[in-house]
Amino acid sequence: MTQTIFSKIIAKEVPAEIIYEDDFCLAFNDVNPQAPMHFLIIPKKPIEKISEAQPEDQALLGHLLLKAGEIAADQGYADNFRLVVNNGEGAGQTVFHLHIHVLSGRPLNWPPG
Numbered sequence: 544m545t546q547t548i549f550s551k552i553i554a555k556e557v558p559a560e561i562i563y564e565d566d567f568c569l570a571f572n573d574v575n576p577q578a579p580m581h582f583l584i585i586p587k588k589p590i591e592k593i594s595e596a597q598p599e600d601q602a603l604l605g606h607l608l609l610k611a612g613e614i615a616a617d618q619g620y621a622d623n624f625r626l627v628v629n630n631g632e633g634a635g636q637t638v639f640h641l642h643i644h645v646l647s648g649r650p651l652n653w654p655p656g
């Protein structure tokens with residue numbers, strides 16, 4: 544996988560507003576927020592996109608989901624947030640390092656568009 548801006552954030556070569564970090568993942572505020580709360584949670588393991596994840600990534604993917612909920616709760620949105628994963632260019636993915644968007648703080652319409 545080629546280096547992305549997110550691998551540079553993991554390596555602390557590029558600054559970001561980091562709100563959570565452990566051995567497996569990093570969460571930081573999106574630089575172009577689409578809601579009052581909009582952070583990204585990413586695995587430290589360089590997985591390009593969800594469709595590239597492997598069976599051995601099962602625990603890691605579960606970890607990301609659990610932490611997304613915990614961090615949203617820490618930010619005051621325990622029971623009201625949306626997770627988004629854009630997979631591939633056609634779906635709007637622009638950074639090819641798996642990330643989950645976590646959004647809240649405004650009405651979130653459906654369908655998302």
Ligand code: AMP
Binds near residue numbers: 548571583
């Ligand atoms: P996606 O379009 O799903 O690939 O989402 C990529 C997201 O990364 C966008 O919401 C961008 O605003 C965000 N982003 C890009 N560069 C940075 C950065 N340096 N720090 C924080 N967020 C970023």
